Amino acid sequence: MKVEYFIGIVPPEEYLERIEHFQNKWIKRSGVEPHITLKAQGGLTPDKKWIDKVQKVCDTFKPFQVSLDKPKYFGDHILYLSVVSHHLHKLHQEIVQVISPSEDLIEHYFELEAFVPHLTLGKEQYGGNISTGLSKKELKEMERLADKELTPYPHFEVNFIRVYELNIEMQRYERYIDISLSN
Template sequence: MKFEYFIGIVPPEEYLEQIEHFQRRWVNHLGVEPHITLKAQGGLTPDKKWIDKVQKVCEKFQPFQVSLDKPMYFGDNILYLSVNSKELHNLHQKIVQEISPSDDLIKKYFELDDFVPHLTLGKEHDGVSISSGLSKQELKDMEKLAEKELTPFPNFQVNFIRIYELNIEKLRYDRYLDIPLSNYSLKTEAFL
């Protein structure tokens, strides 16, 4: 069985549902709930020893504000909502430094200096992705509608981060564990 993890930040429930509803116009099977990627797969090993390190970073990191912004592209094949938050960059850096993935993994997953916080709306079909891909025209249509239907782009407070685990049978990432930031009470346990 393949174990794969990544760490994300979830928008407020109401906006999360709005984005999911929006995405389902183009894609029936969503590979993961809408999220801002905080830490990609590199260094997040099946033994899960890295979870303690992430928890230690989060215990000392205060809740912070994030603002979503206009749609942008990685290349011309991944459409995303841009994200503004200096603290998000700081938290990303602290987690990556604590986990210490190899330089090759940092480069592969665009971390540290190459980190661009984003919330993916859609991707062009690449034959590999666990979520269904779109055509270039569908991405352009999605971009136009996102400007109209997903505005106003929200600002929200981040009180916790979420670890996702690949569910190979369902071909999607499921919620595994929520970790609160400093001074935030979260009544959540592992979702096994």
């Protein structure tokens, strides 16, 4: 059984619901709640020994501001809301450093210098995963409507991060634990 984790930042509840409502026009069942990816799966092992290391980073990291911004693309097949924050990159780097995944994993998951903070809205479908994939035309429509329906883009304080765990039966990432930032 494959256990997977990743770490994200959750937007405020009312905006989270707004994004979910927006996504539901195209995607029947998303594989995870809307989030800003902070640390991808690489190095987050099933033994969970890394959680204590992440906790230590968070214990010394002050809450900080984040702003969501205009939709952009990775290539032409992943539509996301861009993220503006001076401290997000620093937190990402500190977490990657304490977990110390291999260079291959850092490269595979676009971490450190390649890290682009984002909140995914939709992806083009690949192969058989029809449930979460969209056509290019649907992505373009999603992009067009995002600027109307998701504005004004929020500015909010991050005071915790969320660790997600893959629920194999549900084929969905679910909240495993929230870790508070330093007060």
